[in-house]
Amino acid sequence: MGTFNTRVHFKNRKSKINVGAQPGTIDIPEDALPPKIVIYSFNQNDLQTSEGTDMKTITEQIKVCNDHTHWIKINGLGDAQLIEDIGTFLGINHLVLEDVVNTHQRPKFDEYDNYVFGTSRIIFFNKNNELVNCQFSGIVKDNIVISFEESHTDYFESVKARLKAGKGLIRTAGPGYIFYALTDTILDNYFVVLSQIGDRIDATEDKLYLRPDKSIMFEAQQLKRTLIIIRRSCWPERDKINDMIRSESDLITKDVKIYLRDAYDHCIQAMDMVESYKEVTSSIIDLYLSMVSNRMNEIMKVLTIISVIFIPLTFVAGVYGMNFSRTDDHGHLLPDNMPELYTRHGYVYAIGGMILLGLIQVFIFWKKGWFNKL
Structure with a gap:
């Protein structure tokens, strides 16, 4: 894998902590990106798309397509006024809006009177070989799904392609299914990252047998740290999906729960891979130290x-x-x-x-x- 030829960097934003701040305070990080809004309004026979950067884009699209389901995709959290306007427009609790902009949340699922809220961790390697660990937040209400992402990276190309193709349940199963599809895409990408890590572990193990040197220990420790980050996302993600399966909200239908059980199995499989890879990396470190001691x-x-x-x-x-x-x-x-x-x-x-x-x-x-x- 070419992306592993250099040292893996861990790209994380520092959390801004305001001690004693009022609950529900919307505090935008200084390095937050300006928002880009894309709205997909669809039903069984039609798909309408519009783009913009302000609240007017959202209200006009919903007004024109009043018989459609809407996926409002927001990339970038750099506009506090936009976040507040969305909360006012949909009647969202300020504590939920605070969790949206506070991008260090663990994966979770919360139910409210007429909407549900969930977060996940998006993990991938970017072009600079940095491990990106950013937050995805989603709100489902009536016929609307709003997703919030920290970066401008287009992470849900597969979901967009399915919407454009119009095949399967993607346009007809309701907003709860869209929220499941987004969550399942995040889980699928965990396997992509784990596959890259597995290739790197194999390469490190081969290097250990052929040309052992101290860089092996550093590489193994780096991979172990990466696996710990993924583990910290997988474990609460499992609990989140389990909460969605047990949810009594009408927004998470019985048909959607069938697919959520499959996503739950994928999460367990990813957790097993993480644990097995962690054991292998620990074994590589121990074996290298043993070889050094024997030498x-x-x-x-x-x-x-x-x-x-x-x-x-x-x-x-x-x-x-x-x-x-x-x-x-x-x-x-x-x-x-x-x-x-x-x-x-x-x-x-x-x-x-x-x-x-x-x-x-x-x-x-x-x-x-x-x-x-x-």
């Missing part, structure tokens, strides 16, 4: 063998390096002071004995099989 042990063994061979030779050289005088100050012979120092060919004998001693040690180590394990 160090082999190096220490070689050094130990060399030291053991030269220790007795050094002892011999040290003994004969003690320069005690052969005679005293009066010329008297001192027989106990190294008589070998004055032996004819003593140097040759000493060197030969030291070589023989070294060869005997090498032979003993060889018989014990120490050299075969180096």
